[in-house]
Amino acid sequence: MTISDPQSRPRGATLEEVAKVAGVSRATVSRVVNGSPRVSDDVRRSVETAVEQLGYIPNRAARSLVTRRSGSVAVVITEPTGRLFSDPFFPRLLRGISGGLSTRDLQLILLMPEGPADTERTATYLSAGHVDGILLVSLHGDDPLPDRISRAGIPFVVGGRPLRTSTASFVDIDNRGGARSAVEHLLAGGRRTIATIGGPADMSAGVDRLAGYREALADAALPADPSLESAGDFTQESGSAAMERLLATRPDVDAVFAASDLMAAGAMAVLEAAGRRIPQDVAVVGYDDSPVASTVRPRLTSVRQPIEEMGHEMARLLVAAVEGSDPVQRRVILATELVRRASSAGRRVP
């Protein structure tokens, strides 16, 4: 590491200096700064004055050294490309996390490893105890990170239900319920041949949305039918491809539930090209309520997710795990909301 005369920057005041100004010992200043009750009121006041006057701000490194806490938590985003670049999921989530952390004077360290070597470096960094807690986002089934960091004993919270059963706390959005509500809405509109374009089978969001779709059909006493199920990877292209496959085998389809808005948009383009009218011939429902949903024509009915809330809740759980010695696993499931638009208008009852 090159050291470039960092002394040139104005040094902040130290505890020692505050103590001198206030006419007390370093220990007393420390007590005041950290809110210990064992300080008399007049001493407290004079220390506070000195702190104010000198613009004293505690040195985090020195504090860390003795407390063995870093005052920071890591957010790890291990998304190859897909979702990261296609919808505003992560900014919203990060904003929620940031908001949830800001009350606690915990810094948010963002890690976005690219490739296996980088992931390895990230794992090493995290295991080294440089952070007090970890938020894991967008986990895929085979991610080695949860094992690594739980072996290192660092508290962590997962965003999205982990596919492999685990003792980690997590916050998830009710993917199953969201998918159900979408399909129930299609059923209520008089649709009976409802296809789905699912997400990746190695992500809980993909798996659970498919499960919700099947549940809703089962509840309506409609048989499960593999020929109505197709899968994509949340991207528009994969949605188009899936829709083409569906149309080839099931030209009688009268509704499609896509597990992402982008896939829904891809499907809509294919349907249109095939001469199907939306929603008259085929109703379409998406997932995410992303900007795309209000951009496509007809506008897309979609399942809206409380993403900021999810981030906020993840931060809350992590803070609790870091501060408390309470090792209880918590699972928080947040509800979704169906936003009805033109793409799924019900059939006119003749």
Next chain:
Amino acid sequence: MTISDPQSRPRGATLEEVAKVAGVSRATVSRVVNGSPRVSDDVRRSVETAVEQLGYIPNRAARSLVTRRSGSVAVVITEPTGRLFSDPFFPRLLRGISGGLSTRDLQLILLMPEGPADTERTATYLSAGHVDGILLVSLHGDDPLPDRISRAGIPFVVGGRPLRTSTASFVDIDNRGGARSAVEHLLAGGRRTIATIGGPADMSAGVDRLAGYREALADAALPADPSLESAGDFTQESGSAAMERLLATRPDVDAVFAASDLMAAGAMAVLEAAGRRIPQDVAVVGYDDSPVASTVRPRLTSVRQPIEEMGHEMARLLVAAVEGSDPVQRRVILATELVRRASSAGRRVP
């Protein structure tokens, strides 16, 4: 701060322990770990063996305390809402920054202040010297942050050209050139009554794209015409509103250059509702090449920006400023690329 028995986690090895195992002094281990050349080869090897064997990882807090460097840089995103939630700009930028930092063992601390009180806390935190450098993103004209941190003497780099002249280094995308290329493309397609829907006047991206539009018209010897200029805030709704105003005053418009894809999408919906065919009657070009551009029908011609590159370059500049004592201002402008799609197909020459 509540201290919750952090000792329960396995402590890592210290320099002292490595020194004992390797049979050398603490100082020598430090030299090896920090790559000093003043160590003989055999001593170096035995130290490296000991480091390996003990799984030694330097304690950042202890190092920070003496070097007065934190080993981290802050990325500050001060975006109220608009762009943050509408397109994948920030994830891409963050990925680029993260990649640019990863070679340097610098951690990325993400700050997303919400509201004035939070901004104040952020400013205090940054000025306190808890980070070695700062990346400022999406600055608006009246942001107090640049002044605050430059007074505190912390190196920083701005993403996007600062509106107020400043001595800070910045990385920008060639908004002016991008807008020019869009308008030149429309001119080349035979359009002559070209309107624009600009961005906010307090952001350089808004200002510069408008300037590029005007330049291209001037170069083609077309007169500047305020009635062809309307403005939005980058959102779809604002694009629709602006298009309605334009149609009301200039029904003869035959092309529109919008300063964002979302505004372009909003404009397209209004044009369609007004019975204008795209691109036959009115050609449309957007900006950002966001997912929306390939979702709308007809697909939207748009200006693609090298966003990851921008993040990468910002990181490079900041690293140079942090490591070097070289205080030279640098301005980096990255080129754009026009992605031609159906929305701006040229008129058939009769």
Next chain:
DNA sequence: CGCAAGCGTGAGAGCGCTCTCACAGAGGAC
């Protein structure tokens, strides 16, 4: 052969903080 110069290494100080322990003084019980 003497001496300066250079190289590799170790000893030790000290970065700014927290926290344990000791202690002075006040107050109460006997």
Next chain:
DNA sequence: GTCCTCTGTGAGAGCGCTCTCACGCTTGCG
């Protein structure tokens, strides 16, 4: 008056690291 408890404060150690300085050894030169 003695003993005890309790409260507020200070002294001092020490967290793990870097960096300066000193020192012994090897070279090279006159």
